[in-house]
Amino acid sequence: MVQNKFLSQLKDQLKELPEADRQDILYDYEEHFRLGLEEGKTEEEIAASLGQPKAIAKEVKAEFRVKxxxxxxxxxxxxxxxxxxxxxxxxxxxxxxxxxxxxxxxxxxxxxxxxxxxxxxxxxxxxxxxxxxxxxxxxxxxxxxxxxxxxxxxxxxxxxxxxxxxxxxxxxxxxxxxxxxxx
CATH class of the missing domain: 1.10.287 (Helix Hairpins)
Structure with missing residues (x-):
């Protein structure tokens, strides 16, 4: 549930970006969760290590706007x-x-x-x-x-x-x- 909530919040925060870019970013974070789960971490630990979706989205949008x-x-x-x-x-x-x-x-x-x-x-x-x-x-x-x-x-x-x-x-x-x- 934590992974779905995290990705859903991130997707909502990234709605200003083009669809292709948004999907690439979401795929990267899905991979973070997949790799973390393979290493034996819980979804909560992975989400905590990634940070808040809102903060991540701000950084991603800033980088996108600069590019x-x-x-x-x-x-x-x-x-x-x-x-x-x-x-x-x-x-x-x-x-x-x-x-x-x-x-x-x-x-x-x-x-x-x-x-x-x-x-x-x-x-x-x-x-x-x-x-x-x-x-x-x-x-x-x-x-x-x-x-x-x-x-x-x-x-x-x-x-x-x-x-x-x-x-x-x-x-x-x-x-x-x-x-x-x-x-």
């Missing part, structure tokens, strides 16, 4: 990986969530400055028209080119920084999950 974010890095998959890793403990709340939001805030501000620089030539043109259009046309043209160039360069830099941040974040999340799993 998913690594294979298909998108905003949604990275956020899911961060949140599932944060759920593993208070330590992660401090050392993952805080820095994650700080870096995301910095990246968003860099994107905003880039967009501002790309849109600012409109203000230069509008100001130029207010001055009659003839005064310092060369200075206006230089300002437009400089603002557009700075906006494009900062935009490209922010894209490169974002990609780098996602790669580093995924590696850190993998490291964190491995530490929690004892690897």
């Amino acid at each position: 998913e974010a690594k294979s298909k890095p998108s905003f949604e998959s990275v956020v899911k990986a961060v949140l599932s890793t944060v759920s593993l403990g208070f330590f992660n709340l401090i050392f993952i969530l805080g820095p994650f939001f700080a870096v995301v805030g910095v990246l968003l501000s860099i994107y905003a400055v880039s967009i501002g620089l790309l849109l600012s030539p409109i203000a230069v043109l509008f100001g130029w028209e207010q001055l009659g259009g003839s005064a310092n046309w060369l200075m206006g043209l230089f300002s437009i080119v400089a603002l557009l160039s700075a906006g494009v360069l900062l935009g490209v830099a922010s894209i490169v920084l974002t990609r780098w941040f996602v790669r580093v974040l995924i590696k850190y999340l993998q490291f964190n999950v491995n530490i929690i799993k004892g690897r």
